[in-house]
Amino acid sequence: MSYFFNGRLIETPATVSKVDDSAMLSTNLGVGNTAAFLGTCTGGKPNSELTFSSAEEAKATLISGPLLDAISKAFAPSNDTGGPTTVKAIRVNPAVQSTLTLLDSTGSPSVDLTSTDYGLRNNQIKVKIEAGSAVGLNITTQYKDDYYSQDNLARDAFTVQYNGTAASATMSVGGTSIVLQAPSGTTVATVDLNTYSTYSQVVDYINTVADFAATLVDTANESAVSLNGLDYVTSTDVKTAAYTATANLQAVIDWFNSTGEGFVTAARPATAGAAPAQIGFTYLSGGSDGVTTTVEWNAAFSTLQSIDAQWISPVSTNPAIWAMASSHVSFMSDQGRAERRAIVGMAVGSTDADAIAAAKALNNDRVSLVHIGHYAYNPAGVLTLYPASYTAALLTGMFAGVNPGTALSNKTINVNSLERNLRNPTDTDILIRGGVLCVENTKNGYKVVQSISTWLKDSKFNRREQSCGVATDFTARSLREALDVLRGEKNNQVNIGRAYSIAETTLKALAVAEPNGPGVLAGDKDNPPFKGLTVTANGDVLAVACQASPVIPINYIPVSISLRIFTGTASA
Secondary structure, eight states, X not given: OOEEETTEEXXXXXXXXXXXXXXXXXXXXXXXXXXXXXXXXXXXXXTSOEEESXXXXXXXXXXXXXXXXXXXXXXXOOTTTOOOSOEEEEEOSOOBOOEEEEEOTTSOEEEEEEESSOSGGGGGEEEEEEEOSSSSEEEEXXXXXXXXXXXXXXXXXXEEEEOSSSSOOEEEEOSSEEEEESSTTOEEEEEETTTSOBHHHHHHHHTTSTTEEEEEOOGGGTTOBOTTTSOOEEEEEOSSSOEEEEOHHHHHHHHHTSTTOOSEEEEOOTTOXXXXXXXXXXXXXXXXXXXXXXXXXXHHHHHHTTSOOSEEEEOOOOHHHHHHHHHHHHHHHTTTOOOOEEEEEOOTTOOHHHHHHHHHHHOOTTEEEEOOOEEEEOTTSOEEEEOHHXXXXXXXXXXXXXXXXXXXXXOBOOOSEESSOOOTTHHHXXXXXXXXXXXXXXXXEEEESOOBOSOOSOOOHHHHBHHHXXXXXXXXXXXXXXXXXXXXXXOSHHHHHHHHHHHHHHHHHHTOOTTTSOOOBOOOSSSOSEEEEEEEEETTEEEEEEEEOBOOOOOOOOOOOOOOOOOOOOOO
């Protein structure tokens, strides 16, 4: 007899066991609510994912510019909602790094320096090379008032001496080999540094060559790479006295690339074999912030496809960029299977009619448009009028700072004042009908009137109300990610039951009210938050279906008062 158990056919009698951990999957919802901003700035690597957990952290990388200003606002958007814990950023402008090539004493390239950051400001980095106080070099890099300095940069690797009877002996060091000759002109050994690539390996090999002796000097770095790491030398005498093979150039490069220096990185040119010569302070050059066009914006939105974010805000008042954002969120929410939404803002001086026309052009249930700019203090402490693209950043931060399904309607925004005040309802009625997200000046603060999208085709809550749409997105994504564990499993009765259990658990978690849960589904015992959950297997398809009730914000509170005539009597 035999027994098939846990994927194995057991022939020899045995007591065996298996552990089923399928029920150990976390039931916590793992879908995020992250905001991503795209824009121009003076620091940071272009067209790449940058992640920040505070405005101060963003400033250290982005330095200055619209992208930094928008993110700083997003981290403190409202006293009612708080801000996001993390934001993503993409620097759109095609900035390039500054560079400087250091030369050796013969005028040949020794070290290629490149600024660690990108942009015009890096042309202010300067480098000075002096003699070391004891050995080697003393190197300083400086940017404005900040600097890094390291004295006595040098490295002795190992010694070599010939002890034989030949009249002379020499050693030559190149990038890929060491040649030993005795007498001079007669090669007795060639050390291939591709094979013997560390100091200790080179020393061990030389000690096998007759009449040559080598001693490791840099015992702390005996595994240091000798291939293209040693200083070059041609036919140096190793008979009269021991010669010390050095790696001074590599010591310089290693310092530039270490945590002890932060302004530049260094590379060794292919033919470099000597440490750089001494120079006075010399500036890097060639850094540029670049010219930003729609080509760069398109590239940024392509990069954004691989970033996990649910809220997108391009820091631009250009309708062409809004159209890119609109196409991006539509594509990602459909083919990309990563639901996301965008908020865009108009230029200073935009009229209500301009806003209604712009919203009509977008007409996307995943895009909101705000047209009122705001006054706030800039980093220099000057009260400044910011365009609505920055108001959009505030709203994006608010949405990323609340549980999905929470509307921004009637919630305050952190501004000093608005560009202009709308009349409620005279102006706001027309704007809301036109798909414009309005902000207003109220006696209780500057507030969002209604957090709607630019959708004009119908009045479905999940299309018009951003919060309701987000609750729907969150539900779909949570179910999809929870059930994905079954992809590739057998389509049988066991996994039908697993699918039902996973879906039911996820839906119940989605319906847990705040603060214990996201509360994106609403209901009671008579009208449950979800019902009709079914799982159907057919061929290679495992279909899950249900009805769900995403939360809808309270927009209207009608109050009815029944009047009656007062009657009463009086007596003495």
